[in-house]
Amino acid sequence: MDFDFSEDQRLLKDSVDRLVRDTYDFEQRKTYIAAADGWSRENWARYAELGLLGVNVSEDHGGFGGGGAEMMLVAEAFGRGLVIEPYYACVVLSGGLLRHAATAPIQDAYLPGIAAGETLFAFAHHERHARFVAHHVGTTATATAAGWVLTGEKSLVLHGDSADKLLVTARVSGGVRDTGGIGLFLVDTNAVSKRGYATQDAMRAAEITLDGVVAEAVLSLDAWPGIARALDEASAYLCAEAVGAMEELLAITVDYMKTRKQFGRAIAEFQVLQHRAVDMKVQIELARSMAMYATMMAAEDDADMRARAISAAKVQVGRSLRLVGQEAVQLHGGIAVTMEYKAGHYFKRLTLIEKSLGDTEAHLERLATMGTAF
Amino acid sequence: MDLSFTAEERQFREELRDFFHTAIPDRIRRKLREGLHPSKEEHVEAQRILNARGLAVPNWPVEWGGQDWTPVQHYFWQDELQQASVPFPVPFNCTMVGPVIAQFGSLAQKQRFLARAANVDDWWCQGFSEPGAGSDLASLRTAAVLEGDHWVINGQKTWTSYAQNADWIFVLARTDMTVKKQEGISFILVDMKTPGITWRPIQTIDGGREVNEVFFDNVRVPAENLVGQVNKGWDYAKFLLGNERTGIARIGISKARMKRIRELAEQELDGDRRLIDDPVFRKKLVSVEIELKALEMTQLRVVAQERHLEKGKPNPMSSVLKIKGSELQQATTELMMDVMGPYIAPFFEEHDLEFGNEPPVGPPDAATAAPMYFNMRKVSIYGGSNEIQRNILAKAVLGF
Incomplete structure (x- = not known):
């Protein structure tokens, strides 16, 4: 067991930390949000240049050849900076799907485009009544002479409005919540109708309608095992992103407590407030431990063991981020419920992470059903 | 970064587990498992078996009977010992005064006291x-x-x-x-x-x-x-309390309690439904398991940090372990009472339980559930109360 980073990992960490420090202060971030796409193409090109878009893409496909630990480093840094570019949608989710649920020729065709920052992918998967059941797929796929024809409604498609290509789940056979019979298809965004909107955390998403769209390519006709794996990796990424965001939020809160004066002294001098900040720290350490655990276990081949670990991490991180987010706001006072101050924006991103890929209750329920967490 | 254990680490762990299960008599380990207190003689007997194998005071300097182990090996020792319900080597000897004498005592004191402390010739x-x-x-x-x-x-x-x-x-x-x-x-x-x-x-x-x-x-x-x-003396006391805090999370003990709680919940019937099949109870159980895992990973991180820290300098992160470890020990006692339900009520002197003078009332271990809950309120108070731990973290980590 070794918690230390390798030389390469340290270099990656330094470079992504520096990037976030230099390009992502709160005022700079506002200009990115105001851009035409709702995020910065210039940043995207910079990430490509630094190799961040190919961190987990193999060297054969023009990537860095890294794994979970490398993704964790990026996630933490992006969490600290509240980075809004479509990294999660394109690199983490779509990249993961291509790596775990696509044939070699498809990987050869599309992974280099992700790593180079040339093609933007989004994952069109969630449907209106799926709640947190990841294998809920009602969209249909029908084989015709023209190819696979997809019909259905996809919802909450992260960065679906600016994506070039969509990875779409559609049912080849079976019932809406069967894990078998789920196909994964490549669709050009121009072939669908979409309604883009902002999300609470200043990112973007879209509602996508597939009205007899012919798929451009088939990734898999039995995609669930690969999707499950990609989603587990994505959960580990979100856990690490939350840890980065929580750490920064605590640092902001502690700084604020040391400068804000009431009753003639810094509020940091009040023990009752100090202890609340310490409780945030304790929760962050537990979350960090489980984010690391999730990162390690996301590479586990046994799907059952992997699921337990990911669920456990998601529960811990979900609980931690609730406490840390709420307490950060409370310790700040009114300033933290304003748009013009950064703390509230961390609170918002953290809140949305909790409701992504299964919330705390859903994962607790899953573990309770499985019998034991370990 | 590689968070999996190596083959050598896993083998080391298994050898310890085997030894604890085979060498320490089950009549002693059973008591801890069921929430009873081993006698002084049983404590001494268990510790002498450990000591004969060099397993009573691995945390001491090698020249005084300690082991040249990695932090991970030390962690396995503690975890497996606790999971096997082996009475912990008398902490006053082994984690408190022993390390202080070894670090700060005179040569004469070391020669006079250390070996006897390791073997509980002195308690x-x-x-x-x-x-x-x-x-x-x-x-x-x-x-x-x-x-x-x-x-x-x-x-x-x-x-x-x-x-x-x-x-x-x-x-x-x-x-x-x-x-x-x-x-x-x-x-x-x-x-x-x-x-x-x-x-x-x-x-x-x-x-x-x-x-x-x-x-x-x-x-x-x-x-x-x-x-x-x-x-x-205050410096030595801080050194001692720092040592106490790293081991104070008692994760292995909580794991053993959780195992016992599961066993009993599988037997206990609510009407004709096993308690373990109650979804609400299962969620509570799983919740504590998750927190235990998070604490264990945190303990391993603290253990791994050790080699980057100045020798003998307390790591303020151990206060996180103390706070969370004590809360989880207490949480297991609450779960055990949940299993027993109304059968936490009957009170028996421990003497009667140990010698089977009275048949049990209600489920197995019912008589020790409430006493354990009452007793374990101490763990968030002793060893530097959890509020003192928060003061330490506020100052040393958050810079207040």
């Missing part, structure tokens, strides 16, 4: 807390005055665990009244048979007889029993 107890000095330990008033070649000690200690078993007591005493309170304290080793020492048991709400008051009335102690330098 030590702790003379720190006083009626007026709990969390504010440094305000202690028990005084030692040098008269010729003897310290003369007067005062009172309290919460002294197992004074009734003890041959020796290590005492924090005030040796200079004129300086800042932390700077006038010394660390002195006292033979419990010295004239002028008396003790009185304090029964705790679980019915247990674990803690005592110890009184010092003109107790004359040879000057050579001072550890290290005069008036430096």
Whole structure:
């Protein structure tokens, strides 16, 4: 067991930390949000240049050849900076799907485009009544002479409005919540109708309608095992992103407590407030431990063991981020419920992470059903 | 970064597990498993078996019987020992006074005390807390005055665990009244048979007889029993409490409790449904398991940080372990009461439980569930209360 980073990992960490420090202060971030796409193409090109878009893409496909630990480093840094570019949608989710649920020729065709920052992918998967059941797929796929024809409604498609290509789940056979019979298809965004909107955390998403769209390519006709794996990796990424965001939020809160004066002294001098900040720290350490655990276990081949670990991490991180987010706001006072101050924006991103890929209750329920967490 | 254990690490762990399960008699381990208290003789028996294999004091310097292990190996030792329900080597000897003597004591003290402590030829107890000095330990008033070649000690200690078993007591005493309170304290080793020492048991709400008051009335102690330098005792006490905190998470004990809770919940019927099949109960169980895993990973991270830290310097992160570890130990006692339901009510003297003088009322372990819950409220109070741990973190980590 070794918690230390390798030389390469340290270099990656330094470079992504520096990037976030230099390009992502709160005022700079506002200009990115105001851009035409709702995020910065210039940043995207910079990430490509630094190799961040190919961190987990193999060297054969023009990537860095890294794994979970490398993704964790990026996630933490992006969490600290509240980075809004479509990294999660394109690199983490779509990249993961291509790596775990696509044939070699498809990987050869599309992974280099992700790593180079040339093609933007989004994952069109969630449907209106799926709640947190990841294998809920009602969209249909029908084989015709023209190819696979997809019909259905996809919802909450992260960065679906600016994506070039969509990875779409559609049912080849079976019932809406069967894990078998789920196909994964490549669709050009121009072939669908979409309604883009902002999300609470200043990112973007879209509602996508597939009205007899012919798929451009088939990734898999039995995609669930690969999707499950990609989603587990994505959960580990979100856990690490939350840890980065929580750490920064605590640092902001502690700084604020040391400068804000009431009753003639810094509020940091009040023990009752100090202890609340310490409780945030304790929760962050537990979350960090489980984010690391999730990162390690996301590479586990046994799907059952992997699921337990990911669920456990998601529960811990979900609980931690609730406490840390709420307490950060409370310790700040009114300033933290304003748009013009950064703390509230961390609170918002953290809140949305909790409701992504299964919330705390859903994962607790899953573990309770499985019998034991370990 | 590689968070999996190596093949050698896993083998080391399995060998320890085998040894603990086979070498330590089940009649002793069963008691801990079922929430009973092993006797002094059983503690000594178990520790001597460990000591013969070099497994009683692995945390000590190698020349005094310790092991040259990696932090991960040390963690396995503790975790497997606790999971096997082996009585922990007498902590007053092994994690408290032993390391202090090994680090700060004279050669003569090391030769005289360390091997005997490792083998429990002497049973030590702790003379720190006083009626007026709990969390504010440094305000202690028990005084030692040098008269010729003897310290003369007067005062009172309290919460002294197992004074009734003890041959020796290590005492924090005030040796200079004129300086800042932390700077006038010394660390002195006292033979419990010295004239002028008396003790009185304090029964705790679980019915247990674990803690005592110890009184010092003109107790004359040879000057050579001072550890290290005069008036430096506070430094040694902080060193001792720092050591205590790293081990205080007791994750292995909580794991063993969770295993037992599961076993009992699989047997216990609610009408014709097993308690383990109650979805609400299962969620509670899984919740604690998750937190235990998070704590274990945190403990491993703290363990891994050790080699980057200055030797002997306390890691403030161990306060996180103390806070969360104590809360989880307490959480397991609540879960156990959930299993027992109304059967937490009957009270039996431990003597009757141990010797089967009375048939049990209700499910197995019911009689120890409430006492365990009552007793374990102590863990967030002792070893530096959880509020003191928060003070430490506020200062050392958050810079308040």
